Amino acid sequence: MTILIEAAVESLDAALAAAEGGAHRIELCTDLAHGGTTPDLNLLQVQLPIPVFILVRPRAGDFVYTDAEHRTMLEQISRARSAGAHGIVTGDLSLDRTRDLIAAAQPLPVTFHRAFDVLPDRTEALERLISLGVDRLLTSGGAATAAEGADQIRALVAQANGRIVILPGGGITPENVARLVERTGVREVHFSVRDAEKVRKAVQALSAL
Structure with missing residues (x-):
């Protein structure tokens, strides 16, 4: 069973390291210390x-955005696409x-960020x-960490029943x-990466499943 690894990175060097270590996908952002914001x-x-x-994500903090911030997000999605x-x-x-x-992102796939955890x-x-x-x-199950929210994540996986990917x-x-x-x-996991070794160790741990 292959578990897909998404590596959250803040730089090209980290992205290349994640790929070298065996990650399957990159989430590129900046300011990971505050939950991540839109990168360059x-x-x-x-x-x-x-x-x-x-x-x-135009700024750190809450997930309630002004009209101006919403317009910025739409523009950033268009530019990223x-x-x-x-x-x-x-x-x-x-x-x-x-x-x-979501409409602005089409036809690209959309991941809903951890704003979900405060709903x-x-x-x-x-x-x-x-x-x-x-x-x-992308969710921690509403807890401080995905490990602490594991029961809720399991419930979300059951509720989703294949209709949406639950990414802890x-x-x-x-x-x-x-x-x-x-x-x-x-079937997918998400964690921050700065070097290839962290990904290699995760790949090794998952290979035993």
Whole structure:
């Protein structure tokens, strides 16, 4: 069983290292210390050996955006799509505005960012995201880390029933990734990467499953 590894990176060097280590996909962003924001889209001019998804988030903090910020997000999605991004990672606590973001991203796949984890009714929210056409959901299960939210992630996987990919993220390491996959039934994982060795260790841990 192959578990897809998405590496969240802040630089081209880290992206190349992640690919070298065995990652299958990149999430390119900046300011990971604060949950990530939109990177310099000129970085997409460099060809990478694996698909690159771009995080579109104009600032750190909450996920309630002003009209001006929403317009910025739409513009950034358009630029990322034109620059060759393979997918868009974004999200707004207003699911109506998320519909606009998804439309702007077409035909690229869309990952709903961890804004999901602060929504009050995640069961209902998952159904809304599926109906909007979101392709995958990045979540810690509403907990501080994916390991702590494993039970909720497992419930989301069951509810999704193949209609949307549940992508756990938050505090995932080579030491806990295999156990998390076993507990939740996910088929993709997401963690930050700065060097190839972290990915190699995660690949090795997952190969035993």
